Amino acid sequence: MSPLIRFDQVFVTAHEKTILSDISFTLFPGQKAVFYGKSGSGKSSVLKTVLGLLPLTRGRVYFQEKPLTPASVQTIRSCTAYIGQEPILGAETVRDALLLPFQFKAHREHRPTDRQLIEVLQRLQLPVDILSQNSNRISGGEKQRIALARGLLLGKKLYLLDEVTSALDAESKQAVFDVFSDPDLTVLSVAHDPEWLERCDMIFGLEAGRLTQEKRHENP
Numbered sequence: 200m201s202p203l204i205r206f207d208q209v210f211v212t213a214h215e216k217t218i219l220s221d222i223s224f225t226l227f228p229g230q231k232a233v234f235y236g237k238s239g240s241g242k243s244s245v246l247k248t249v250l251g252l253l254p255l256t257r258g259r260v261y262f263q264e265k266p267l268t269p270a271s272v273q274t275i276r277s278c279t280a281y282i283g284q285e286p287i288l289g290a291e292t293v294r295d296a297l298l299l300p301f302q303f304k305a306h307r308e309h310r311p312t313d314r315q316l317i318e319v320l321q322r323l324q325l326p327v328d329i330l331s332q333n334s335n336r337i338s339g340g341e342k343q344r345i346a347l348a349r350g351l352l353l354g355k356k357l358y359l360l361d362e363v364t365s366a367l368d369a370e371s372k373q374a375v376f377d378v379f380s381d382p383d384l385t386v387l388s389v390a391h392d393p394e395w396l397e398r399c400d401m402i403f404g405l406e407a408g409r410l411t412q413e414k415r416h417e418n419p
């Protein structure tokens with residue numbers, strides 16, 4: 200099996216500040232990886248680099264063993280769900296937010312039914328009446344789970360997750376763990392939550408943009 204994502208001695212500098220220094224790691228399909236470290240250590244920047252949002256000053260990022268370039272970044276974006284700390288859902292109601300990507304030609308034929316919307320909400324421990332709520336007025340943890348629900352409805356296989364369990368109660372957190380126990384889903388995440396770290400196969404410590412620790416769990 201070939202790697203899904205590979206960082207090879209990646210350096211990122213923005214506004215004359217070195218954000219990532221000499222980062223190398225490999226993520227295979229189905230693996231779950233987590234970056235942890237102090238605030239400002241560069242964790243979110245790793246996720247942004249995968250999406251081509253930060254330019255490399257040295258090194259290479261590979262997606263499916265092809266170098267990530269401004270031209271090829273669209274490929275990785277199309278199969279990735281990025282769930283930031285406070286996702287912008289981009290529609291007035293939660294229902295419209297969930298259905299938003301299905302307006303576009305690429306997904307029109309896979310528009311979910313009401314039954315499928317309800318199923319995905321239940322899977323994530325979200326109440327069904329959230330569908331009619333204003334998507335700006337739900338909590339941060341709910342927004343993240345709605346963004347996750349949208350990724351699942353779209354059949355995304357790669358998830359870039361920024362602190363998705365930190366705001367959750369035990370039941371909602373378990374629901375998120377259950378979703379990502381799927382061996383078909385690959386995860387690159389940022390987290391402090393010890394329970395999340397425990398469930399990942401690879402744990403990377405970051406300090407001032409450098410990898411300081413790399414730990415692997417044999418069988419998550």
Ligand SMILES: Nc1ncnc2c1ncn2[C@@H]1O[C@H](COP(=O)(O)OP(=O)(O)OP(=O)(O)O)[C@@H](O)[C@H]1O
Nearest residue numbers: 213214216218236237238239240241242243244245
């Ligand atoms: N586009 C940018 N231009 C300049 N500096 C940036 C840029 N993006 C990030 N930084 C800086 O890079 C460092 C790492 O930021 P990053 O958001 O990756 O940290 P983090 O570990 O995710 O922090 P937190 O846990 O607080 O979210 C910070 O000092 C930040 O100010």
